[in-house]
Amino acid sequence: MNDTITGEWVDACAAEDIDEEDVIRFDHAGQTYAIYRAPDDTYYATDGICTHEHAILADGLVMDDMIECPKHNGRFDYRTGKALGAPVCIDLKTFPVKVESGRVFVRVN
Ligand code: FES
Numbered sequence: 159m160n161d162t163i164t165g166e167w168v169d170a171c172a173a174e175d176i177d178e179e180d181v182i183r184f185d186h187a188g189q190t191y192a193i194y195r196a197p198d199d200t201y202y203a204t205d206g207i208c209t210h211e212h213a214i215l216a217d218g219l220v221m222d223d224m225i226e227c228p229k230h231n232g233r234f235d236y237r238t239g240k241a242l243g244a245p246v247c248i249d250l251k252t253f254p255v256k257v258e259s260g261r262v263f264v265r266v267n
Pocket of ligand 1: 208209210211212213227228229230231232233245246
């Protein structure tokens with residue numbers, strides 16, 4: 159399968175570990191990720207560090223489909239990683255997510 163070429167699925171947490179419209183931090187192999195549970199019960203993952211300065215996004219606030227950075231209130235669309243305006247101008251990297259048997263898996267690379 160080609161799957162191994164583009165990354166591996168990593169078991170990150172239980173689906174119920176993340177409240178609806180919330181985010182948690184996930185660390186794997188020296189990388190920090192943020193995993194989100196949207197109001198419609200879908201899950202997303204992005205880089206866990208803000209692209210502006212060093213801030214842990216999981217310490218920020220989730221509003222609908224946005225994450226607000228705790229440091230300078232920069233906002234990103236966590237579904238696409240898109241930076242939504244000053245002070246953030248560099249998009250966040252996003253990662254595929256799947257939920258199986260009540261576990262959340264993130265495809266890291
Ligand atoms: Fe995130 Fe500045 S560190 S907005």
